[in-house]
Amino acid sequence: MNKIAILYGSSGGNAESIARQVQDLFDGNADLYNVESVSTDEIRDYPYFILGTSTTGIGDLQDDWDGFLSTFARIDLSGKKVAIFALGDSASYSTSFAESMKVIYDEISDKTEIVGRVPDEGYTYDDSNAVIDGVWVGLPIDEDNEYDMTEERLANWVEALKKEFV
Ligand SMILES: Cc1cc2nc3c(=O)[nH]c(=O)nc-3n(C[C@H](O)[C@H](O)[C@H](O)COP(=O)(O)O)c2cc1C
Incomplete structure (x- = not known):
C-alpha cells in the first residue's frame, strides 16, 4: 500500500483519465480506486x-x-490531508463550473486538512461556488474546452502536492 489513495468517480471517462494521469505523475507512489466499487476497509x-x-x-x-461521499466522510480523517479535483465544462456550464468539488469540500473540510487549492487564474467562466476569495477549493480541469491546458495544470498541481504528501 502506498501513502496516497486516488479516488475517482467518472461517468464518461474524463475524470478517470485525469485520475490515471495524476497517478502516473506520482511515479508509482499512489493507488487508484473507482468509488463505484471501493470499500472503506480498502x-x-x-x-x-x-x-x-x-x-x-x-x-x-x-x-x-x-x-x-457520506461513507467516505465517516472515515476518521483527522490528521490526514485531502486534495480534490473536479472536471467541468466552462463553456456549456459557465455558471456552475466544476462546482462538484465544492460538494466534497463542504462534506469534509471541517474534518480534515484540505490541500491543493489553486488560484483562480487562467480560467474563463462566469461563476462557480467552488472559488472562495479567488482560490479554488481544489483543481478544476476542463477537458471539453481547455484540454490543451491540462498537462501543465496537472504537473503544477502534483508538484505542489508532493510537498504536502511527505
Ligand atoms: C448532464 C451533464 C451535466 C453537466 N453539468 C455540469 C456543470 O454543472 N458544471 C460543469 O462545470 N460541467 C458540467 N458538465 C460537464 C462535465 O462535468 C464534463 O464534461 C466532464 O469532463 C465529464 O467527465 P466524465 O467523463 O468523467 O463524466 C455536465 C455534463 C453533463 C453531461
Whole structure:
C-alpha cells in the first residue's frame, strides 16, 4: 500500500483519465480506486487522499460519488490531508463550473486538512461556488474546452502536492 489513495468517480471517462494521469505523475507512489466499487476497509488507513469527480446536473456531484461521499466522510480523517479535483465544462456550464468539488469540500473540510487549492487564474467562466476569495477549493480541469491546458495544470498541481504528501 502506498501513502496516497486516488479516488475517482467518472461517468464518461474524463475524470478517470485525469485520475490515471495524476497517478502516473506520482511515479508509482499512489493507488487508484473507482468509488463505484471501493470499500472503506480498502482505504481507511491512507494518510493522504486525492478525490476526483466530474460535475453533473447543475453543479452536482458525479453519481457514484453521490452514493459514496457520506461513507467516505465517516472515515476518521483527522490528521490526514485531502486534495480534490473536479472536471467541468466552462463553456456549456459557465455558471456552475466544476462546482462538484465544492460538494466534497463542504462534506469534509471541517474534518480534515484540505490541500491543493489553486488560484483562480487562467480560467474563463462566469461563476462557480467552488472559488472562495479567488482560490479554488481544489483543481478544476476542463477537458471539453481547455484540454490543451491540462498537462501543465496537472504537473503544477502534483508538484505542489508532493510537498504536502511527505
Ligand atoms: C448532464 C451533464 C451535466 C453537466 N453539468 C455540469 C456543470 O454543472 N458544471 C460543469 O462545470 N460541467 C458540467 N458538465 C460537464 C462535465 O462535468 C464534463 O464534461 C466532464 O469532463 C465529464 O467527465 P466524465 O467523463 O468523467 O463524466 C455536465 C455534463 C453533463 C453531461
